[in-house]
Amino acid sequence: MARITAGVGSSHVPLLGVAVDQGKTGDDYFGPIFAGYEWTRQWQATEKPDVVILVYNDHASAFDARIIPTxxxxxxxxYRPADEGWGPRPVPDVEGHADLGWHIAQSLILDDFDMTIINEMDVDHGLTVPLSMMFGTAERWPVKVVPIIVNVVTYPVPSGNRCWALGEAIARAVRSFPEDLNVQIWGTGGMSHQLQGARAGLINPAWDNNFLDGMIGESDRLRHVPHIEYLRETGSEGIEMVMWLIMRGALGARTRCLHRHYHVPCSNTAIGHIVLEPLE
Structure with missing residues (x-):
């Protein structure tokens, strides 16, 4: 059967894609950011996952205000890289895993999650930047991807508890897929940041690191953090971190941290990154 062998959390700051595409990953500004992913790139080369279930939010590339699926x-x-206003990123197209995607979709819908099913779309930096951070430059991505898109752009957004429960349901779906697959699940977005208004530029390292602490071990306290706390402590865009909870929920009752990285600054936010192993 298929199995989820690891969870990865990562920011998906678009500036990181620019650094990769322009060959600036080793300069004074970007060097410390990318150094924190070196362990993961070496680990991925050993782990060789077959499929990544990649949780991210679309940034008005596949959807806009006319259609907002939760x-x-x-x-x-x-899936082709999206043109986000300055041309598509010069990265490989993303290869999906339609059989696993449809299996997960069916399982989730029968498990009472109302999923919007997408057969054709372009994918933006929310998906391609994490691939670049984990695998570097490539002529072809070494994994197939099942995208999971979450609305964290327009309120109402799903609760942390609902996201955690979705992760649990994804894990059940993967376990029931008959093909022998090494599957990872990635939660992307965050960390604390606000892009506009009087608090533009807000970064809260203490809250961010407390959130990373909560991903490790047996506690499920993060699933109960209310929206207002994300807004107050992490800015208007910090709500993206609920997407990490889908990844954490899919890993079961206990996790072990294999690698962790946090760095300020990166653009107008912080970089958060964690690699988790399920222990149940």
Missing amino acids: FAIGCGDH
Whole structure:
């Protein structure tokens, strides 16, 4: 059967894609950021996952205000990098795993999650930047991807508890897939940041690191953090961190931390990154 062998959390700051594409990952500014991913790139080369279930939010590339799904899943075979206003990133197209995607979609819907099913879309930096951070530059991505898209752009957004429960349901779906697959689940977005208004530039390292602490071990306290706390402590865009809870929920009751990285600054936010192993 398929199995989820690890969870990865990572920011998906678009500036990091620029650094990769322009060959600036080793300079004075970006060097410390990318150094924190070196362990993970070496680990991925050893782990060789077959599929990544990649949780991210679309940034008005596949959706806009006309259509706002709370949860969506990509069930296609192929996804192109999106043009986000300055041309598509010069990275490989993303290869999907349609069989696993459709299996997860069916399982989730029968498990009472109303998923929007997508067979064709372009994917933006929310998905391609994490791939670059974990695998560097490549002529072809070494994994297939099942995208999970979460609305954290327009309120109302799903609660942390609902996201955690979705992760639990994804884990059940993966375990029931008959093919022998090494599957990882990634939660992306965050950390604390606000892009506009009087608090633009807000970064809260203490809260961010407390959140990273909560991903490790047996506690499920993070699933109960209310929206107002994210807004107050992490800014208007910090709500993206609920997407990490889908990853954490999929890992079961206990986790062990394999690697952790946090760095300020990166653009107008912080970089958070963690690699977790399920222990149940």
